[in-house]
Amino acid sequence: MQISTSSRNKAILLLTGVTSVSLSDYAVAFSEPNIVLANRFTESLELKHYLMSEKLDGIRAFWTGKDLLTRKGNKIYAPHWFIQSLPDFPVEGELWAGRGNFHMVQSTVLDKVPKDTAWEHIRLMLFDLPEEKGPYSERYRRLVQLVTSVESPHLGYIEHSLVASELALLDFLDSLQVLGGEGVMLRRTDSEYRAGRSDDLVKLKKHQDAEAEVIGYKPGSGKYTGLMGAIHVKLENGRTFYIGSGFTDEDRRTPPPLGSVITFKFNGYTVSGLPRFARFQRIRKD
Structure with missing residues (x-):
């Protein structure tokens, strides 16, 4: 050079x-x-x-x-x-x-x-x-x-x-x-x-944290057949998307209930404004 x-x-x-x-x-x-x-x-x-x-x-x-x-x-x-x-x-x-x-x-x-x-x-x-x-x-x-x-x-x-x-x-x-x-x-x-x-x-x-309401599920496939594959969630602004990462096998057997509020981690936003690389962290208990 x-x-x-x-x-x-x-x-x-x-x-x-x-x-x-x-x-x-x-x-x-x-x-x-x-x-x-x-x-x-x-x-x-x-x-x-x-x-x-x-x-x-x-x-x-x-x-x-x-x-x-x-x-x-x-x-x-x-x-x-x-x-x-x-x-x-x-x-x-x-x-x-x-x-x-x-x-x-x-x-x-x-x-x-x-x-x-x-x-x-x-x-x-x-x-x-x-x-x-x-x-x-x-x-x-x-x-x-x-x-x-x-x-x-x-x-x-x-x-x-x-x-x-x-x-x-x-x-x-x-x-x-x-x-x-x-x-x-x-x-x-x-x-x-x-x-x-x-x-x-x-x-x-580094990731950011946010919360969303569980509104549905997507069934699993492959090694997750018969289990929950992803949860369908709604943000406070009304936007919806799926989260399929961050779950243990027990989480997939008994997923967060419909209507519950979960905390998830993510890394910035996509071009369309949705959380990027979102993964489940926990159910909000309060």
Whole structure:
């Protein structure tokens, strides 16, 4: 990847909790890196082709082999000791200081004069090798080898695991929410590094809760033959849809009664305005 030093941009950074900074005072001397961008999660994904990892709430960083840049191509003025262990080829990752510390990372990373005491709390958590050939599964393997061969407390990698099932993905998402995590990233195992937005990279954020009234049922099929397959529910605004996930076998044998109000979890909304990825949580007892 060629990084031009002739490009000049004029803009203003408006940073929450940080004084506005003119980029002419900050740094703009590189063209924007061509990086992979994430689509939002849809139920049409074939999960068996994906690896899942925690979505870190940091600042995405691109190491050119010489300079550390933001996703927009702005130079990051990291201390020399922070970048001295990085390789002489491009790597990509997230500058992170633990869950809930985004504003600290933001103010530190976007400071033209690096403060050692602040940078000591930050790690570059790698997740890809942009110029490596081959599928993501192979690039990830090489990335892990790279990080483990370097003895640096400020360099790490984001752990990935295969998505065993829809339920496993949801359980992982729920466990991250309990820990204060932001969400899940899904990377297609067979994808080459292709710049731009596609389903090669997908983001799934924390769930929301809502309530609905049970108005009907759909019979189960396959392993759920003879049991409830899904409940038909009505939202407060009158919209109706089916929920078929989140039930135990006992729930399917004795489903929530007609007229009862249930709480369900979901992740955003579909284009038509219905809850996406809805799954049963419990019957409301009060």
